[in-house]
Amino acid sequence: MKNFKKPTEESKAVQYVLIGTSVLFLSLFLLLPLAIIFTTAFQKGLDTYWASISNSEALAAIKLTLIVVAIVVPLNTLFGIISAWLISKYSFKGKNLLLTLIDLPFAVSPVISGLIFVLLFGAQGLFGTYLLEHDVYIIFALPGIVLATLFVTVPFVARELIPLMQAQGQSEEEASHSLGASGLQTFIHITLPKIKWGLLYGVILCNARVIGEFGAVSVVSGHIRGLTNTMPLHIEVLYNEYQFTAAFAVASLMTILALFTIIIKNLIQWRTKETTL
Amino acid sequence: MQKTSVFKKQKPFRLPGFSFTLGFSIFYISLLILLPLSMLLLNVTQLSLSEFWQIISDPRAISSYKLTIGSALIAALINVIFGTLIAWVLVRYDFPGKSIMDGIVDLPFALPTAVAGITLSSIYAQNGWIGQFFDFKIAFTPIGIMIALTFIGLPFVVRTLQPVLESFKKEEEEASASLGATRFQTIYRVILPTCIPAILTGFTLAFARALGEYGSVVFIAGNMPFKTEITPLLIMTKLEQYDYIGATAIAFVMLVFSFVFLFSMNCIQWLLQRKKLQGGRA
Numbered sequence: 063m064k065n066f067k068k069p070t071e072e073s074k075a076v077q078y079v080l081i082g083t084s085v086l087f088l089s090l091f092l093l094l095p096l097a098i099i100f101t102t103a104f105q106k107g108l109d110t111y112w113a114s115i116s117n118s119e120a121l122a123a124i125k126l127t128l129i130v131v132a133i134v135v136p137l138n139t140l141f142g143i144i145s146a147w148l149i150s151k152y153s154f155k156g157k158n159l160l161l162t163l164i165d166l167p168f169a170v171s172p173v174i175s176g177l178i179f180v181l182l183f184g185a186q187g188l189f190g191t192y193l194l195e196h197d198v199y200i201i202f203a204l205p206g207i208v209l210a211t212l213f214v215t216v217p218f219v220a221r222e223l224i225p226l227m228q229a230q231g232q233s234e235e236e237a238s239h240s241l242g243a244s245g246l247q248t249f250i251h252i253t254l255p256k257i258k259w260g261l262l263y264g265v266i267l268c269n270a271r272v273i274g275e276f277g278a279v280s281v282v283s284g285h286i287r288g289l290t291n292t293m294p295l296h297i298e299v300l301y302n303e304y305q306f307t308a309a310f311a312v313a314s315l316m317t318i319l320a321l322f323t324i325i326i327k328n329l330i331q332w333r334t335k336e337t338t339l
Numbered sequence: 340m341q342k343t344s345v346f347k348k349q350k351p352f353r354l355p356g357f358s359f360t361l362g363f364s365i366f367y368i369s370l371l372i373l374l375p376l377s378m379l380l381l382n383v384t385q386l387s388l389s390e391f392w393q394i395i396s397d398p399r400a401i402s403s404y405k406l407t408i409g410s411a412l413i414a415a416l417i418n419v420i421f422g423t424l425i426a427w428v429l430v431r432y433d434f435p436g437k438s439i440m441d442g443i444v445d446l447p448f449a450l451p452t453a454v455a456g457i458t459l460s461s462i463y464a465q466n467g468w469i470g471q472f473f474d475f476k477i478a479f480t481p482i483g484i485m486i487a488l489t490f491i492g493l494p495f496v497v498r499t500l501q502p503v504l505e506s507f508k509k510e511e512e513e514a515s516a517s518l519g520a521t522r523f524q525t526i527y528r529v530i531l532p533t534c535i536p537a538i539l540t541g542f543t544l545a546f547a548r549a550l551g552e553y554g555s556v557v558f559i560a561g562n563m564p565f566k567t568e569i570t571p572l573l574i575m576t577k578l579e580q581y582d583y584i585g586a587t588a589i590a591f592v593m594l595v596f597s598f599v600f601l602f603s604m605n606c607i608q609w610l611l612q613r614k615k616l617q618g619g620r621a
Contacts, residue, residue, distance in 0.1 A: 069516035070525075071507065077432055084428040085440060090469075091490055092446045095458040098468060101355050102461065146362035152353065163368050165378070169597050170522035171551025173571040174590045177578065178375035181382055186583055188378065213371055230355070235354055245355035267448070272449025276554035277571065281578060293598050294453035300458045301558065313454040327449075328442050 064099055099317050106248035122288045123296035123312070129204065130292060134211045134272045139265055142219025147249070150227035151235070162222075166231035167216050176210045176281025183209075202284030207292065210278040215268050222264030223257060230256055263330050270323045274316065378380075379594065382587040394588040400573060407570040410481055411549035414488035419538055420544045421495025429497070430504040442583050446496070449490045450556025459487050460559035479561030484569065487556045488549040495548065496541030503537040536611055543604040550597055 070140065072080070104111055145164060149157060167175065183200040193200060200206045223243050234256075236250040254261075274296040283290040293316055300309035302321060350609055383391065394400070400429065430436075447455065463470045463477040463486060470477050477483050515525040517587050553571040561567040568576075577586035 069522070070512045072522060080428050081423060081432055081434050084421075084425045085434075085436070086441060088425065088440050090442045091493065095455065095462060095490075096446070097452075098462055099454065137373075141364070144360045145364040145367075147356065152357050154357075160364065160368070161373060164370055167359070167603055169551075169594075170376070171548055171553065171571050171590075171593060171597075171607050172573075173553050173574050173596060174379070174551070175576060175588055177586055180376055181378035181580065181583065181587065184583070186581075188381075200365050209371075209375075213375060216368075216371060232354065232404075239354055248354070249356075251405050254504075270449045274453070274554075276451060277451040280553075281575065294451050297451075297453050297457060298558075304507065306457075306461070309457055313451075313457060316451050316454050320446065320451070320454075322443050323449040324445050327445060328438075 096317065096321075098135035099197050099310055099314050102306060103314040106307050110307055111311045112315075113306035115315060116304075119291070120296060120308075120312055123291045123293045124315075126204070126207075126289075126291065127293045129270060130162055130208055130332050131272050133208050134215060135265060135269050137212060138268055139219050139261075140216050141216065142221075142223055142268075143261070143262055145159050145220045146223035146227050147253075150230075164217050164220050170213075172214060172275065172277025173281055174215050174280040174313055177207050179206055179213070179282055194254050201282055202286065202290060204290070206282035207279050207290065209277050211272050212283045214275055218271060219261070220265035222260050222267070226257055226260040227253070259330050259334050263327060266323050266326050270320060273319060302339050347604040351569060352516040379591050382584065383591045384590060386584065391588055393569055396469050396584050397401055399568070400592075401572075402565045403568050403570045403573045406481060406484070406568070407550060408596075409545050410484045410569075411552075414485050414492055414549050415542050415546035417485075417489050418492045418544050420497045422493060422545075423500060423534070423538060423540060424502035426497045426504055430501055433527060444494050446494075450490065452552070453558070456487065456558035459483075459555065463559065477558050479563075483561070483568060484556055484567065485560040487559050487595060488552060491552055491555050492545030492549050496538060497542040497603050499538045499544070500534060507533060518603055534578055536608060539604065539611075543601065547597055547601060550593070550600075573621055 068182075071077075099137065104185075113123075128231055145160075149161065183193060183195065183206065185201075200209070231260060232251050235248050238252045239245070243251070246278055274294055275292075276298075279292055280295060280298070283292065283295055285295060285299065293312060297309050297312050297316075300306075300312065386394075418436065425444065429437065429444075456589060459469075460478045460483070462468050463483055465476060465478070467478070477486065511529055515529045516522070520528070530553045551571060553569075553575070556569055560569060560572070562572055570589065573612055574590050574593075577583075577589070
């Protein structure tokens with residue numbers, strides 16, 4: 063058999079060993095955790111599961127997470143589109159610096175991302191006394207959570223759109239504009255249809271990170287139950303109180319969302335591949 | 340500065356919106372990224388050099404640096420080996436369940452870190468699904484930390500390497516084989532060199548992510564000072580004790596280390612690219 067293999071392929075035996083190792087590694091590292099999440103969540107039956115995700119604290123955490131999503135995702139999407147337009151359509155000095163700055167949050171530990179907002183708005187922070195005098199609460203309240211999450215997820219949409227819009231060039235936009243369309247019209251009718259899948263991809267990645275952000279939020283939230291606990295923080299509290307079933311029940315909700323994110327991502331990639339072929 | 344004057348003078352054509360998008364981007368970044376980050380610098384400069392040195396060279400801090408860098412490095416190297424293997428298998432071979440395996444690689448990106456943390460720690464705890472098969476403890480030791488960091492860094496190498504392998508020209512392999520190279524020689528001398536920049540990028544991203552990782556590690560680490568306390572956790576502990584100065588000083592060290600690392604990796608990439616270009620000319 064060995065003599066019949068193509069010279070640009072490995073022998074079947076080698077292929078099986080490589081495939082086997084990869085599948086084993088992925089199963090142990092990724093599939094097993096998925097299985098654990100759902101079996102632990104449902105180990106005490108459906109009623110306990112339902113109770114864990116429908117009690118007032120869990121609902122408050124879900125609500126807070128959704129509020130944060132509703133503020134952060136649109137803002138960072140808007141920034142992503144605007145900065146991608148800027149970087150892909152014009153040449154100007156300092157472009158590389160701007161790109162580096164957009165990427166910066168990727169290089170900063172989530173804990174530090176939270177810390178910097180405590181340094182700004184915390185009681186001992188730069189604006190601390192001013193805020194205290196005016197009864198404005200940022201740290202240990204919703205605005206702090208929103209700010210820290212905004213910081214962490216700044217690059218997601220921009221990072222998807224910039225290479226895409228750079229690759230697409232701008233001749234169609236120029237044609238549209240020279241025929242009298244305004245900048246906004248050009249964007250909506252010409253650019254948006256070309257980038258919609260990349261945009262959607264960036265938005266769902268951003269969304270997943272906003273929902274799951276833990277380190278940064280944990281620094282600024284103050285862990286006030288029912289008030290400033292997002293879903294990941296709620297999971298932490300439950301886990302540390304040895305309420306494993308409840309912790310995994312809430313975790314399973316977030317896992318379902320993560321799986322949806324992966325499915326949508328693959329659909330988008332599959333679609334863009336179809337259209338480019 | 341008006342649009343009409345630009346047209347009259349026939350300057351290079353520019354789509355509208357430059358000043359708006361530039362202004363908005365600079366405003367957004369300054370307010371959200373630069374201003375908060377500059378707080379680190381501002382707070383650190385309030386310390387005298389000896390105070391600063393005392394905080395950052397505290398034995399507890401030093402052992403946290405060692406643990407963080409060491410486990411991030413090992414995790415990133417594990418990801419280089421298995422990530423390269425997985426990318427190769429996913430691009431080159433067909434097997435049942437391949438699309439599921441391909442899709443699931445993104446799980447660590449999509450799954451909240453806290454969920455990963457509690458899951459991994461219950462798998463590798465002594466009574467856990469995997470932990471029970473080992474005589475030694477995995478969770479709550481540095482091995483547990485490495486497992487968590489390997490988990491969160493896994494997609495980086497796979498996802499940066501996959502497109503490179505997909506676009507690799509079959510002709511080059513055929514040429515190599517027809518000139519008498521064994522399969523191993525072809526892989527080692529023809530395919531691997533093309534992949535090195537992507538593998539390096541994957542390594543860089545995985546390592547940088549692992550350095551700062553917090554959510555997936557805290558649950559599995561055990562968090563014992565001097566033993567299983569990573570630097571982000573030390574920052575967190577100092578914050579909870581209202582030691583903002585201590586937290587800031589250590590955060591500053593971490594940030595500088597990440598930037599120096601990312602910068603040197605960029606330099607290495609640049610050198611590799613230049614070497615490749617020169618090799619092409621010779």
